[in-house]
Amino acid sequence: MSFITFGETMLRLTPSNSASKIKSSRLFQANYAGSESNVASSLGVLGNEVSHITKFPNNQLGDAAIASLQSYGIDTKHISRGGNRIGTYFIEIGSSIRPSSVVYDRANSAISEIKPNEFDWEEILENKKWLFLSGITPVLSKQCTHETIKAAKVAQQKGVKVCFDMNYRRSLWKDPSDARKIFDQIIEHTDLLFGNEGVLKDVYDLKPAGDTILDKTIEASTVASEKFGVKQLAFTVREHNSASTNKVSAVLLSNNKHHISDTIDISITDRFGAGDAFAAATLHAINSGWDDKKVIDFAAAAFALKHTIQGDQHTSSEKEILSIMEGKTGGHVLR
Numbered sequence: 001m002s003f004i005t006f007g008e009t010m011l012r013l014t015p016s017n018s019a020s021k022i023k024s025s026r027l028f029q030a031n032y033a034g035s036e037s038n039v040a041s042s043l044g045v046l047g048n049e050v051s052h053i054t055k056f057p058n059n060q061l062g063d064a065a066i067a068s069l070q071s072y073g074i075d076t077k078h079i080s081r082g083g084n085r086i087g088t089y090f091i092e093i094g095s096s097i098r099p100s101s102v103v104y105d106r107a108n109s110a111i112s113e114i115k116p117n118e119f120d121w122e123e124i125l126e127n128k129k130w131l132f133l134s135g136i137t138p139v140l141s142k143q144c145t146h147e148t149i150k151a152a153k154v155a156q157q158k159g160v161k162v163c164f165d166m167n168y169r170r171s172l173w174k175d176p177s178d179a180r181k182i183f184d185q186i187i188e189h190t191d192l193l194f195g196n197e198g199v200l201k202d203v204y205d206l207k208p209a210g211d212t213i214l215d216k217t218i219e220a221s222t223v224a225s226e227k228f229g230v231k232q233l234a235f236t237v238r239e240h241n242s243a244s245t246n247k248v249s250a251v252l253l254s255n256n257k258h259h260i261s262d263t264i265d266i267s268i269t270d271r272f273g274a275g276d277a278f279a280a281a282t283l284h285a286i287n288s289g290w291d292d293k294k295v296i297d298f299a300a301a302a303f304a305l306k307h308t309i310q311g312d313q314h315t316s317s318e319k320e321i322l323s324i325m326e327g328k329t330g331g332h333v334l335r
Contacts, residue, residue, distance in 0.1 A: 002049035002075075003130045003283065004160075006119075006151055007036030007137040008111045009054050009065055010087035012312060018093045018270075022103065028090075032068040033312030035134045035167055038273045042280030042302070042314045044073035048287065051075040051128075053119060055111040061086045062110075072313065078124050083110025091272060094243030100271065104171065112141040119147060121154040130283060131155040134165040135199075138182045139172045145182055152189040162186075165194035165279055168202050176203050192286075193224065193233045194279050200224060213237055214249065214260070221253040231255075234282045234296065236275060236303055237263075244268050248304050250278065252296035259292045261300035264329060270310045277306035277314035281321060301325035 012033045015025035036052065043050040052074050056062030058081040065086060066076050087106030094100035106112070125131065131151060138145040155162050164186050173179045180203050187193065197213065197220040200206040204227075208219035214237050221233045232254045239247040249263040281302030285295040301324040306314040 002051065002128050003040070003043050003132060003287075004051050004053060004125060004128050005036040005040040005043075005132040006053040006148065007034055007134055008087055008106070008109060008140060009034040009037040009052070009056070009069065010089050010106060010109070011061065011065070012089055012091060014091045014093065014311075018310070019095060022090050022092045022101075031311055031313075032065040033273065034087075035136050035165065035276050036132060037069060037074070038276035038312050038314070039132050039165075039280045039283075040069070040074045041072035042277050043284060045313075045315055046280065046284045046318055048284060049075070051078060051124070053078050053124060055080040055083060055114055055118070057081070057083050057086055057110050078119070080110075080114065080118055083113050085109055087111070093270060096242050096244050099243050102171075106140070109140070111137075112144060114141075114143050114147060116143065116146070119151075121151050122158070125151075125155050125158050125160050128155075128160050129287070130161050130163060132163050132165070132279065132283070133186060135167040135179065135183060135186075136169055136172070138186070139169070139179070149182070149185050152186050156189040161191040162189050163192040163194065163279070163283065164190040165275065166199045166203065167275070168199045170202070176205075179203050187228045187230065190228070190230055191232065192282075193228065193230045194235070194275070194282070195224070195233070196220075196236050196238070213239055214251070214263075217251050218258055218260070221251055221258070225253055234278070234299060236278055236300075239263075246271075246307070248300065248307075250296050250300035250303060252282075252292055252299075254292045254295075257292070259296045261296045262327075264300065264304040264324070266304050266307045268307045270312075271307050273312035273314060274303055274306040276312070278303035280314070284318070297325045298322065 016027040087109035210216035
């Protein structure tokens with residue numbers, strides 16, 4: 001009953017001094033991350049059987065990326081090797097009134113140059129339970145678009161549940177209408193939809209009514225369920241105070257009922273990968289057979305907790321996430 005994730009894993013470079021800007025930094029911390037592999041690493045840390053599908057160049061950087069994935073318990077046997085380079089992204093961690101920012105250097109990366117039938121989805125998805133996809137991979141190339149849609153179709157045909165995170169990167173898409181056309185084809189085969197109120201506004205120009213961001217998110221999930229015909233949706237809620245402090249919560253629409261988590265105040269160490277931690281925690285909780293309210297409470301706690309951890313990967317255990325879910329947010333020393 002294992003998970004499959006498909007997408008680009010890149011080299012992440014961050015100024016060694018988290019308060020520094022990219023243009024003034026001479027030392028950078030390096031690790032390997034990407035939305036889909038971040039979900040895989042969280043699932044692996046939580047004790048699930050998970051495989052990641054991607055392509056890396058056949059060089060030392062590709063070897064290092066695979067070793068990084070394996071360190072989280074991720075199966076890498078279906079990863080393809082070849083191409084000229086690994087995608088890279090530079091992250092500048094924001095603080096207070098200064099926002100975080102990302103610079104991508106991923107053109108012509110190995111995965112963007114995959115060939116037709118390079119991945120045998122029939123074999124890859126055999127005896128699997130969930131396939132996780134995101135809105136990032138399809139924009140990388142025409143073949144990546146084709147492979148993402150194909151994976152979703154094959155999964156549905158084989159009885160593998162499909163979850164789709166509507167990650168929308170404005171810097172990668174030429175126009176929201178391009179994303180909309182592709183997202184529609186993936187959502188057609190989707191069982192569980194991840195997102196937030198903002199992505200529906202950006203991609204579909206949906207502007208739900210409501211006095212608060214929570215009200216708008218509840219309405220957005222209802223509208224999305226009706227529009228797409230998806231019965232289960234998990235949306236994050238974020239109230240921005242600054243780059244350093246937020247309030248976060250989450251909404252799950254399941255069995256025609258909304259389930260709302262508590263709101264958690266957080267101070268941010270690194271917000272990157274938080275949505276991926278949320279998705280992984282949701283999948284872990286559903287796969288564990290928990291009731292809907294516990295699912296969204298656990299996912300929201302993971303979403304909040306990831307903000308306190310440097311790097312893209314969420315390395316908290318189930319016990320640590322449950323502790324936050326139970327309200328133990330005082331930060332007292334554990335001895």
